Amino acid sequence: MLQINNLHAEVDGKQILNGLSLEVKAGEVHAIMGPNGAGKSTLGYVLGGRPGYEVTKGSVLFRPNTVRAELVEALPSSSNTEEGKDSPSTSSGRTDGWVDLLDLDPDERAAAGLFLGFQYPVEIPGVSNVQFLRTALNAQRRARGEAEISAGDFLRLSREQAGGLGLDMEMLKRPVNVGFSGGEKKRNEMVQMGILDPTFAVLDETDSGLDIDALRVVGEGINRIMRRPDKAVLLITHYQRLLDIVQPDVVHVLAAGRIVKTGGPELALELEREGYGAIAA
Amino acid sequence: MQLDLPSNRAEAWRWSDLSALPALAGEPKFAGTYPDFHQLPWLGDAPEGPRLVFVDGTLDADRSNPGPIRFGPVEARAEDHPLARLAGQQGWSLRLGPDHAPTGPVQIVHISTGAADHLPAEIALDTDAQASIVETYIGSGWTNRLTAIRLAKSARLMLSRRLIGDSGFVSLTDRAELGQAASLISVTLAAGGTDTRLDGRIDLQGEEGFAEAGGTLLARGRQRHDANLVLRHSAAHGMSRQVWRSVADDKATCSVAARVEVARAAQKTDGEQSLRGLLLQRSATINAKPELEIFADDVKCAHGATVGEIDRNALFYLASRGVPVEEAKALLTQAFVADAIDRIGEEAVREAFHADAMAWFGFPLPLGEEGARREAVGR
């Protein structure tokens, strides 16, 4: 579903990503761990297309309509015909549904199915969450040639998603993230994810700033929204606690702008025990 | 007509560009047709009230329903003002007796078909009378107005103006005197293609008066909006608010000079000014000049003036959720000006003004409809 190849990127002329390669298949959850300053958030921003994050080398290919055949029983009807190869064919490039993600504007990436959960969600005074989300959802739908959602359906959808994450509907009527606690902002990111229903989510330290109960709610939210054979997640985190709830298929260690080690879930436990120093060295 | 216009060297006119006026004044009147009554920008779902149509400053009687409004000599003078003094003596007046109020808002549409037109007006509300007046300016010439406002004890006036003409110039000069506990709320929206010069002088002469004067100036291309306001507290326990939001794109200029004067007798005055500007491009200009002149010692006056740009973090946050950059800018700009428009009390008027602002941003269908916008401000 996502193929990152030898990605180099710089910010303000400073090289941050140094040949990062990674492949995520449909149905998978990958965790990315690594010391502060390693470039984890930079990776998220580069995938999201943030202005100022300059890709100097490498590629990112994205194929949103991918389903893992062996996981398909879990999928509710219809979409299991939409089965495709989960790696880009070498030369024909985009002809079989792969798109060059770096070619798209940030809003086009979102419409293609990408979601970026922010480490530091942004406050927008004067714009309510409801207005923000409805504008976003309808913009995505327009971009995909779909009809806009009605006011009633949108309200139902947002009530359902807010409820699923224990966020009061009244909070959604308030300006985006203004006056929200750290934990409320992170829950709000997940409410947004639930409403926008992306194919691929990059979640940047969604667990930081959460207490134990909130962590469980958020973790279960991620599972509910994203744990499907036709979706995938890149989970950036420092802590094993979230990985106990959202169990990763693959764990990567990111240090100094590249993946220095890849393993199974046991790698996260090892990191927790021994720290990044020993592993990344 | 011989025009005697002030130069930019005069402090009060330094941000204005009146150079187009002589040519506009010399233009012939347009002789064609103009929109039908029903196509004029009347408010969508406001209660029925008096409606007036002025074409080039002349009442179109066939298309008006003036209610309590009269025509003839009016008491409005501004000899010291180089534009307002041209307004003449024959105009419209709304004089309400004690406790009177028109049913529904008074809607006035001023159509300019070119050239120059001048018109004075007088609004005089007796004790406890109240009125809401909505003026809409459309067309292409130079429209020049002088409005004298006199509010007796506890009278209340809500004056909402929107300038949505295609081109030309609109100059509005207000002279207001408020009696004891009277209340004036004046909100102006410039969301068209005209240049503007707005002048206001509001004097709170009675105790416990309340005045709010502000607006939203939207400019692009080489447009210029220039607002100049003096709010004078002459008596004690008065309260005033000036909320202005300016948005300038391209090479446009928005200027707001707002002054609060507090006379020695005006103890316990509570005054606030908020002048904020948003530059959509660095080639645009926003001038903000807040001034305080205080002679009383027990007063509370706050003022703030800021000029900024669109928040890039918010822009990327919106984009990352799928909102294209132009729409995201419109949404953020709308949120920026919302404060000033939200001062309008009546919902039908307020929403019409919001819709005009959205249309200026290029999104005539409000993003996510009006309901979603209203929820943004917790209504």
Ligand SMILES: Nc1ncnc2c1ncn2[C@@H]1O[C@H](COP(=O)(O)OP(=O)(O)O)[C@@H](O)[C@H]1O
């Ligand atoms: N806007 C920026 N300008 C300059 N350097 C930056 C900027 N953002 C991040 N960096 C630098 O890039 C490196 C990686 O940062 P980041 O991706 O936030 O790391 P992580 O998320 O892994 O903690 C750090 O050295 C940080 O100082």
Ligand SMILES: [Mg+2]
């Ligand atoms: Mg980070």
